[in-house]
Amino acid sequence: MTQLTGRPADDDIDDIVHLTVPADGGYLSVLRTATAGLAARLQFALDEIEDLRIAVDEACAMLLAIATPAAELQCRFSVTEDALTVEVTVPTVPGAKLPAESSFAWKVLTALTTSAVASAADGRASISLLTRRSAGY
Secondary structure (H helix, E strand, C coil), rough: EEEEEECCCCCCCCCEEEEEEEECCCHHHHHHHHHHHHHHHHCCCCHHHHHHHHHHHHHHHHHHHHHHCEEEEEEEEECCCCEEEEEEEECCCCCCCCCCCCHHHHHHHHHHEEEEEEEEEEEEEEEEEEEECCCCC
């Protein structure tokens, strides 16, 4: 399911796109493609687009490892004038934990994005990635 919700109440956000796919690695290409398309729309440089695609893929891989069977992965893209925020969320198995911030996977996320934040509570886990377009564009 894809949903574009136009202009939200927050004046800083231009568009919000929701995309829901089965929590299965075979569907991550859909999220990577959407990520690249939205970043290209914001005129991100090609290397920034590729970095963001890799970061989204890594975040989803982290979440798929703790997702419940037959879960759906929900992805929310928030588009502003010079940034793209990607938040991915899944329902999790009981006792699931996200990788520690000292883990290699987390280091990849923080190296490829402007900021990365993770949370897990009430049977759901989320990772939010913010990437700002480089100055000069």
